[in-house]
Amino acid sequence: MNFYYGFLPALILLVAIAFVWFSIRRMGHHSASLPRWRKITERVVLSCLSVAAIAVAATSVWNAFVIHTLHPPGQRYAVSGHEMRIDCTGSGSPTIILDAGLGNDGLIWGGVQPALAKTTRVCSYDRAGFGWSDPLPPPRDADHIAAELHGLLTAAGIQGPIVLMGHSISGIYIRDYATRYPKQVAGLIFVDGSTPLQNRNPAFSREFAGHSMDWARKLQMQLLFIAGVPRLFGQCSQPFPGFDAVASKMQAEDLCRRGNAADGEMASFDRSGEETAHSGPYGALPVLIFSQDPAKDSSAIARAWNQMQEDLKQLSTRSRRIIARGSSHYIQIDRADLIKQEVPLFIEQIRGTAPQPANYGSTATE
Numbered sequence: 546m547n548f549y550y551g552f553l554p555a556l557i558l559l560v561a562i563a564f565v566w567f568s569i570r571r572m573g574h575h576s577a578s579l580p581r582w583r584k585i586t587e588r589v590v591l592s593c594l595s596v597a598a599i600a601v602a603a604t605s606v607w608n609a610f611v612i613h614t615l616h617p618p619g620q621r622y623a624v625s626g627h628e629m630r631i632d633c634t635g636s637g638s639p640t641i642i643l644d645a646g647l648g649n650d651g652l653i654w655g656g657v658q659p660a661l662a663k664t665t666r667v668c669s670y671d672r673a674g675f676g677w678s679d680p681l682p683p684p685r686d687a688d689h690i691a692a693e694l695h696g697l698l699t700a701a702g703i704q705g706p707i708v709l710m711g712h713s714i715s716g717i718y719i720r721d722y723a724t725r726y727p728k729q730v731a732g733l734i735f736v737d738g739s740t741p742l743q744n745r746n747p748a749f750s751r752e753f754a755g756h757s758m759d760w761a762r763k764l765q766m767q768l769l770f771i772a773g774v775p776r777l778f779g780q781c782s783q784p785f786p787g788f789d790a791v792a793s794k795m796q797a798e799d800l801c802r803r804g805n806a807a808d809g810e811m812a813s814f815d816r817s818g819e820e821t822a823h824s825g826p827y828g829a830l831p832v833l834i835f836s837q838d839p840a841k842d843s844s845a846i847a848r849a850w851n852q853m854q855e856d857l858k859q860l861s862t863r864s865r866r867i868i869a870r871g872s873s874h875y876i877q878i879d880r881a882d883l884i885k886q887e888v889p890l891f892i893e894q895i896r897g898t899a900p901q902p903a904n905y906g907s908t909a910t911e
Contacts (some may be wrong), residue, residue, distance in 0.1 A: 605771055627679035630678050631651075641665060655796055684813045690810075692725070708731055708891075708892065712875075716736075717818065723824070723825075776801045783797045838871055864906065
């Protein structure tokens, strides 16, 4: 993020200063032979452009300053030459590892992590290029992402057992991890998790095509964020229901930054699917599946997604699916109460301190 919210804002400021200096000199050295109307027109134009340049520079520098004064919770560890952030709270075993969806970082779990930490140790982290983890070049596929998480957990001294809890696209990543490091994994929790090669389903073809922005659109979006436009329009101060004051502020501030990590993971989505298409089944590994409410949408995409969520139960003989009544894709925000209720019970069942469910293989709406 230092390039986008460090170097570029400084460059914008220097260019703005140079332009204002040029404009002042130009207006002060008009040739006497120029017509009066031209002098006035030129002064008006240069004055307006100077004000605009100063405004863009000011918002850009202010946005960068605020971003660099943020101190997210957790620690950064060196993983294969780059740093990654992880935030661990609570104590106990197994450790829950929270993996965010596409476009989010570990802060998205701020509404549920404190509650889960009352039961066991819980760690949220930022994948490479998100939040406060350094970006990495492509490919940003499941194999690389799982290996990076393993390196981060090793650096942080987290040996296992762990329960991987992944939202959206990270539903694919936690499957990759469980396949690569099965001895470390004590359970899987899918929070409306994506499934391998879902992009090849005809119902999703239009949606995935919509994720492919041309370079001009991407550049335009990036420039708006660098210039601090989202902050100017108050997007950095939105309240997040269920988050405490600090977590809400941090999550809102996160909306005022944009990198290219999401584009990289999206570009590698098919490759990630190929790498995980044959992952599982995982025998009797405990698996808990949270899904958004299909009653909220009757489209072909929603029906296909619902079936894919149902198929996730085939990953284990000890799987259960819970449909979060009234929830959208962001169950950890819309139905944080459900996460707080079911996940601690799931952990106790893994520990053997709570009775095992009598309804493995079931789908319930709660």
